[in-house]
Structure formats: C-alpha cells, structure tokens
Amino acid sequence: MQPQDSVNTFDASEAYKTNHQTLLRVLNVSDSVTEIPRKLSLAIERILVDRAHNTLVPYAGDRGIETLLRAFSDAWQVFHERWYNGHLMGIYGALGASTGEAIRFEVSLAPGGQLICTAGPTTSLSAMLEAFDAFDRQLHVVSYRMGCDYVLLSEGYNPLVKSPLDVALVPRTRWTLYNAHLGQTGRYARDAMRCECATTITMGLGTSLSSAQEYRTAVALMPILTFLTDNVRSFRGADPRNTQRMTRSIIWDEVDKTRCGVVPTTFDEDFGAESYISWLEDIQPIIFVDDAGTTTSTGKQTLRDIMHQRTFTTREAANALTNVLPSVRLLSSSMELMQADALRPRMAVAYLAFVKGLFSSRFAVSATSAFLGRVSVRDVENAMRSLRAHGWNAHVYGKSISQIVDQLLQIARTELDTQERRVLAEIAEQWEVHMVPRDTFVHQAFRHYRD
Numbered sequence: 001m002q003p004q005d006s007v008n009t010f011d012a013s014e015a016y017k018t019n020h021q022t023l024l025r026v027l028n029v030s031d032s033v034t035e036i037p038r039k040l041s042l043a044i045e046r047i048l049v050d051r052a053h054n055t056l057v058p059y060a061g062d063r064g065i066e067t068l069l070r071a072f073s074d075a076w077q078v079f080h081e082r083w084y085n086g087h088l089m090g091i092y093g094a095l096g097a098s099t100g101e102a103i104r105f106e107v108s109l110a111p112g113g114q115l116i117c118t119a120g121p122t123t124s125l126s127a128m129l130e131a132f133d134a135f136d137r138q139l140h141v142v143s144y145r146m147g148c149d150y151v152l153l154s155e156g157y158n159p160l161v162k163s164p165l166d167v168a169l170v171p172r173t174r175w176t177l178y179n180a181h182l183g184q185t186g187r188y189a190r191d192a193m194r195c196e197c198a199t200t201i202t203m204g205l206g207t208s209l210s211s212a213q214e215y216r217t218a219v220a221l222m223p224i225l226t227f228l229t230d231n232v233r234s235f236r237g238a239d240p241r242n243t244q245r246m247t248r249s250i251i252w253d254e255v256d257k258t259r260c261g262v263v264p265t266t267f268d269e270d271f272g273a274e275s276y277i278s279w280l281e282d283i284q285p286i287i288f289v290d291d292a293g294t295t296t297s298t299g300k301q302t303l304r305d306i307m308h309q310r311t312f313t314t315r316e317a318a319n320a321l322t323n324v325l326p327s328v329r330l331l332s333s334s335m336e337l338m339q340a341d342a343l344r345p346r347m348a349v350a351y352l353a354f355v356k357g358l359f360s361s362r363f364a365v366s367a368t369s370a371f372l373g374r375v376s377v378r379d380v381e382n383a384m385r386s387l388r389a390h391g392w393n394a395h396v397y398g399k400s401i402s403q404i405v406d407q408l409l410q411i412a413r414t415e416l417d418t419q420e421r422r423v424l425a426e427i428a429e430q431w432e433v434h435m436v437p438r439d440t441f442v443h444q445a446f447r448h449y450r451d
Contacts, residue, residue: 044132046342224387282304
C-alpha cells in the first residue's frame with residue numbers, strides 16, 4: 001500500500017506552475033494603457049587605466065579598483081557601498097543635475113574589472129550626460145589624491161591585452177562559476193567576460209499589445225545598431241587595420257549559442273512574454289541566486305528543472321531573468337538593448353538619443369518596423385554577416401545600409417526635441433559621412449603607417 005500524501009508534501013508540478021506565473025509577473029507586461037516615451041537608463045562598461053604606465057588597474061591592492069571605490073565613497077558622501085564576501089563591489093547614489101533632477105548613478109564591476117557606469121532611469125539626456133561628466137571629473141580628483149593618474153577607456157574591447165587570460169577575474173562566486181561553464185561552450189567566452197565592453201540601454205516596456213512589436217523591432221535593429229556603434233580598436237593586440245569590423249558581435253557568436261543571439265521565436269506571430277519565458281526555462285542558468293544573495297552552481301540543470309524543485313520569491317525570479325544574454329533581453333518591466341560597443345559618454349548619450357527617438361511613440365515604433373519590413377531570425381543573422389563583410393556597402397533587409405540609416409535618423413529626429421537633436425548630432429554627423437566610431441582608430445593607424 002502506498003503511503004498517503006501529507007498536507008506538507010511538496011508538489012513539483014504546482015511549484016513549476018507557481019514559478020512560471022512569478023516569472024511572468026516579474027516581466028510585468030501590463031494590459032493597461034502606458035504612455036511613451038518611457039524613462040531610460042544607460043550603462044557603459046569602461047576600462048580603468050593607469051595613464052602613467054599605460055597599464056590596467058587591478059581590482060586588489062593599495063592602488064586597485066577596490067581602494068579607488070572606497071576613496072570615492074569617502075570623498076562623495078552621496079554614494080552608498082555594495083559589498084560581497086568582504087569585498088567592495090560597487091557604489092551607488094544620486095547626482096544632482098542643473099535641471100534640478102537627481103540622477104541615480106551606479107558603479108558596479110564586470111568579471112574582468114570593467115567598471116559598469118550606469119545613469120538613470122530618466123527622460124533627460126542632458127541630465128544623464130551631466131551625471132557622467134560629474135563622475136569622470138571626480139574620478140580624476142580621487143585618483144590624484146591616491147597618487148595616481150587614472151583614466152577610463154570606453155572601447156568595445158580592451159586594447160591593452162593580447163590574451164584574455166592576462167586579465168584576472170574579480171573575486172566573486174558568480175564570475176568563477178560562469179568562467180568554468182562558459183569556458184567549455186565557446187572559444188571567445190573568456191574574451192566576453194574579461195575584455196569586452198558594451199553600451200547597454202534599458203527602457204520600460206509598453207502594454208502587452210505593443211511590447212511584442214517593440215521587442216521585435218529592437219531585435220531587427222540590432223545588426224544596424226551594432227554596426228553603427230562599432231568601437232573596437234584592437235582585438236588581442238592586433239593592428240587596428242587588421243581588426244575585424246564588429247568584433248564584439250563575432251565574440252558573442254562564440255560564447256554560448258543557447259543563451260546568446262536571437263530568441264528563436266522572436267518573429268512568430270504569437271511571440272510574447274509566454275514564449276520568452278518558455279525559451280528561458282529550457283536553458284541551463286549556470287547559477288542560482290537565492291533571496292539572501294547566496295550564489296550556487298546549478299550544474300547541468302535547466303531553469304525548468306529547478307522550477308520543479310523549489311518555489312521562487314519575486315527577487316529570485318528577477319535574478320533568473322539575468323542569466324541569459326540575448327541581443328535584446330527582457331527584465332522586470334523593461335527590455336535591454338545589449339549589442340552596442342562601449343562608447344565615450346557623449347557619444348553613448350548621442351546613441352541613446354537615437355534609440356529614444358525610434359521608440360518615443362507608437363508611431364515611431366510602427367514606422368521603424370514598417371520600414372524594415374517583415375523580418376525573420378535568419379534575416380537578422382544575414383544582416384549581421386553582411387554588415388561585417390561589406391560595411392557601408394552592405395545591403396540589409398533588401399535595402400542599402402545608407403538608405404536605412406538616413407530613414408532611421410529622419411524618424412528619430414522627428415520624435416526628438418531641439419536639444420535632443422543636438423545631442424544626437426554628436427554621433428549622427430559621423431554616420432552621415434559613412435563613418436562609425438572605430439574608423440577613428442583605423443585612420444590614425446593608417447596615417448602612422450603612411451608617415
């Protein structure tokens with residue numbers, strides 16, 4: 001005779017159903033009418049360099065990143081600290097802008113010690129730029145007081161290293177576990193963790209009716225945005241003239257194909273939060289972060305396996321959303337555009353103005369989507385390959401890249417106010433003469449060789 005289930009017996013099927021609904025609730029795609037434009041956040045991964053010696057600044061040591069963050073926190077009382085197992089891992093606070101707005105600003109650490117500088121959320125591009133400028137000025141002051149001369153480089157790949165193994169990991173369990181797993185999934189996984197730097201835009205989602213179109217439009221734009229923000233001077237020490245166009249996109253092609261790239265169901269007619277979560281559940285998360293912040297390895301289990309074993313809190317579900325890295329990622333009530341290279345703050349805010357214009361209204365999103373036409377996952381992949389191979393001579397979605405950029409700039413400028421259009425000009429002027437940020441490095445290398 002089988003024993004009777006007690007009232008305390010754990011029901012794996014019910015746990016899964018509850019967790020599935022929690023993940024959907026965290027995404028929080030509402031059916032209510034939400035006006036756009038929505039607030040935006042901008043994150044730039046940057047490399048801290050000792051200018052006197054032209055070397056990377058390590059995490060540890062009397063003149064390391066941790067010491068710098070402590071000095072920053074002491075000098076600027078507006079900042080609070082984030083600690084992990086006795087190590088300082090970041091600072092955050094609010095910086096005042098001339099507009100009267102207080103802008104949230106946070107500095108956290110990527111696996112290779114890249115400083116992730118994040119401003120927002122806000123609707124004000126000028127206030128965001130002020131926050132970055134204020135932080136950079138203070139960094140020079142703080143490093144000078146330490147007896148150092150530190151500067152932040154904003155490039156898509158660390159130009160000072162010839163091997164990713166030359167860069168030490170920040171001492172955190174998350175990065176150790178990711179390094180062990182991803183080291184077996186793709187030949188450039190260590191480059192992605194330790195050397196590459198991105199500019200990431202986070203924006204709020206629209207309603208359940210509009211968010212799918214916004215997401216699809218963002219994914220279709222990714223090859224174009226990746227091309228337009230290409231900012232890699234050197235890959236593993238190569239001459240700029242011999243460094244492949246759109247290097248970061250090539251790196252991410254060879255990291256982990258299951259968790260990166262384009263979500264396979266993106267352009268299906270019924271795509272939405274449900275299909276995104278279903279894709280997420282079939283992926284090995286590598287780590288699980290519980291409500292107390294403890295990080296543990298999940299081995300070869302998928303997220304779906306784990307969902308049958310325990311009931312997630314809201315925070316645990318939100319953490320689970322961060323364990324994948326598609327070109328456009330869904331998080332709590334927001335989506336992230338992750339493919340742009342790291343850019344100098346003024347150029348990054350100009351890029352943000354471009355994206356803001358394209359997503360500022362339902363009309364702008366619809367106009368952008370209609371202009372790009374019907375797109376499939378294969379079309380997106382082909383667009384990326386064409387742009388890598390042909391640059392400004394490429395054809396994407398049946399149109400020349402020049403025609404596409406001109407039309408997208410027109411849509412964006414229509415949606416932006418006068419001041420925002422001036423901000424956009426910082427990067428648009430390059431595009432209009434068929435240049436992207438990396439071309440500065442290439443031209444300098446050519447002049448050096450010629451001279």
